[in-house]
Amino acid sequence: MNKLTIQQLQEGYRRDAFTIEEVIDQTLALAEEYEEYNIWIRLLKKSEIMAYVQQLEKCSLKDKPLWGIPFAIKDNIDLAGIPTTAACPEFSYIPKKSAQVVQQLIDAGAIPIGKTNLDQFATGLVGARSPHGATKNALNPELISGGSSSGSAVAVALGQVCFSLGTDTAGSGRVPAALNNIIGYKAALGSYSTEGVVPACESLDCVSVFANTMEDICLIDQQVSENGSNSNEEVPHKIFLPDKLEFFGPYAKLYEMAWKQTAAYFKEKAVVEIIDMTEIQQVARSLYEGPFVVERDVAIGSFADVQPEAIVAPLQTILTQARQIAYSANQLFEAQHFCQRVEKTLKKKLAGNILLLPTCTGTWQIEQVLADPIFTNSQMGLYTNHCNLLDLSALAVPAPVDTALPFGITLFTVPEDEPLLKSYGAEIEKEAQxxxxxxxxxxxxxxxxxxxxxxxxxxxxxxxxxxxxxxxxxxxxxxxxxxxxxxxxxxxxxxxxxxxxxxxxxxxxxxxxxxxxxxxxxxxxxxxxxxxxxxxxxxxxxxxxxxxxxxxxxxxxxxxx
Structure with missing residues (x-):
């Protein structure tokens, strides 16, 4: 499996080893080869892609840091003139302008290839809640790809594009990275503009990035971040590891073994402290088992009322549950205040340090998710749901140990420590290589x-x-x-x-x-x-x-x- 990197393409361009058009042809050929993986909702025609290429003719690599680099866009993020559907054809609209993050990348020389498949309305962590079919895992097509940014992750993992945009509310920019052996980066809330992004839970939504190297992640971050944080040579004072974990699914024993190897690795490499996960997990559960779930209904409930047949069954169940429990204003404020207390305590601990968790502690075959869509999906978010509720930054990377299945870890920091997050992620990447x-x-x-x-x-x-x-x-x-x-x-x-x-x-x-x-x-x-x-x-x-x-x-x- 040939994974593309920005550095690899830029070096080829400098040596005249290939042209942008040849890269585009290869991308489209790969998309056709893997058509049955259900990666794309709307793959651009070559003529549409070449219109972006023509805009680069008067520029060079020196002028545009992403000159000639193909990328994918999750289909809940606007690309001017191309339908945005959020994996719901009946919801489709054609935006007049691109989302701010998309335009920033195009201005930097990147070339959009198309819009990718997702769990409908970005609600799900499995990649199997789409009328366009379940996106298959890049490494084993019988397994789930993870979601909701399924197509964006698999397009990167299969070498069709160098990087892609996803979104992340409950882990959608991290779970697919872990399951497809790539990197997923979710900066702090508000770091990347969400203008032109279809909301899922508007107060928690983030745009995320998938790529194959930390070098690429950092370069993309520099183009779109509102904060402009850069990587440096910092290392954490301490790594916090969880006191207990729950493993699930048919591969639970393999995941538990992978985590034991990973924990042993970091105990040897760094100063480690065990952290009590009780309150963090209580925050994670509150995303779907408390008043916060109502924000999903606020985002798409009106549309679902008018066209209920357009909503996939698992999402319909979530919306129904959100309405059946009449959460009070008191319950909402209680939940918010609890999250704020946990956030304050945790951020004090994490200053200059990193919380390290398995991105997910199991996975499923696609047929198992289709047979039991609610429970299987809920398990995927056990160690991701807390992140945005606690205003943390997160980086999902492959674990630096040999494992039988793709096994990823996520590093969490306070937003101020994003340079630490990226530099330590680069160190882990070196070890994994x-x-x-x-x-x-x-x-x-x-x-x-x-x-x-x-x-x-x-x-x-x-x-x-x-x-x-x-x-x-x-x-x-x-x-x-x-x-x-x-x-x-x-x-x-x-x-x-x-x-x-x-x-x-x-x-x-x-x-x-x-x-x-x-x-x-x-x-x-x-x-x-x-x-x-x-x-x-x-x-x-x-x-x-x-x-x-x-x-x-x-x-x-x-x-x-």
Whole structure:
């Protein structure tokens, strides 16, 4: 899956490796290839797109920071002359001008490609509440894409555009990022203009951004942010982790395992404190289980009354529930005052720090959501709903650990600490772009070839042992080096080191490894499998069994176990 980045396209433009028109052709071809994924509601025609390209002919990359960069727009955000439907064809209108954020991006040289699918009226976190069909997950089409900004996220994840606009009221700019292994950024309330955005809960709505790199997120943020915050080299004083979590769905055990790995990673990397989630979760529940839900009815209730058949069933249920419970003014103020008290306490804790939560603690297959649309959707927002009610900024990124399913985390800060949010997100991104490598011989610390790893940006990670089904041999080579060979019946645990090597260096490093050594899977004592040095079987006269030493280091020192 080839993911596009702004830097990648801009470098190609500078070298004349391709033209904007060729990029547009490729984008449209990919959109056609993945038509069954239900990503687009209104894909622009090539002639419509080229009209924007023509506006760039008198400009250059120096003039326009987003020159020639294709992007997608969630179809509850206006693009001049193109219908806005919010995934409700009967609601459709044609705006005379673009939403302010869209115009800011076009002015910076970006090229709109079309309007993307969403949970109708941006109400949902599953991506399956649209008359245009459920948007399929970019990594596994049987799974939900997440919502409500489903099409915007999947368009980025499948490499159709460099970035996209979504909206975020309860997590719509974060959940799809986590489920499609991309980045989702939601700045503080009011940082991005919502002029030209169809409201869902107008007091809480935010425009959000999806992209593949933090560098792209920061560049886009600079074009549209009202606050103009920039990334710097700050690191948080402390990371707050939750005291307890609820995992759900058919993949709950995999998500719980991924979170345990993630929590262990940050406990090793940073100063960590456990935070009581009770009040934060009470705020999260109040978004749909209290008077705030009435704002959904305020946004679209009048339209729903006139054309009820145009509203998808799950949304109709939400609107009905909002009216059935006659919330009083007292209940509204009580809920607001509770949120304000929690916000004040939490923001005091978070100053200079970060709250880190799993973006979601499970996922579903599309058919499971269609069978039970209300409950399945509610679970997706367990750790996202609180964000805007507490006026926090949020960044959703892939977790920096290897996981069986796409697993994302969200970093929360106070609005004043958005530079910290972005800089720490960039640090996590760097770690995620490294591969763990198990070494057992001359590349270990203190041995002659350690310098090869260091020269490629490698970092020692930790010492450990293999599982008890390996044997260690001294090879008859020059210089002498060890080889580790799997032997399930007569193996022992072997001491090894785990290093981290930047992904871009891994391929060229592997090419330097001489026969009979190679790279394969090594099982560690904790059951995890990682890439590492393995050895082919050689004739007995060409290798000496030194398993009794337990490690190459002990063998060099003459110390048997």
């Amino acid at each position: 490294k591969t763990e490598l198990v070494v057992c011989g001359l590349h270990m610390r203190g041995f002659p070839l350690e310098k090869e790893l260091l020269a490629r940006g490698g970092e020692f990670h930790y010492e450990t042992r293999t599982s008890d089904d390996y044997r260690l041999y001294a090879l008859d080579t020059e210089p002498r080096k060890p080889g580790i060979i799997k032997n399930e019946n007569q193996g022992e645990e072997i001491e090894v080191e785990v290093w981290k090597l930047p992904n871009q260096e891994l391929s060229s490093f592997i090419q330097t490894i001489p026969h009979p050594l190679g790279i394969g899977k090594i099982r560690l004592e904790n059951g995890e499998e990682k890439l590492g040095f393995v050895c082919q079987n050689l004739p007995e006269e060409e290798m000496e069994d030194i398993t009794q030493y337990g490690s190459w280091r002990n063998y060099q020192l003459g110390v048997q176990l």
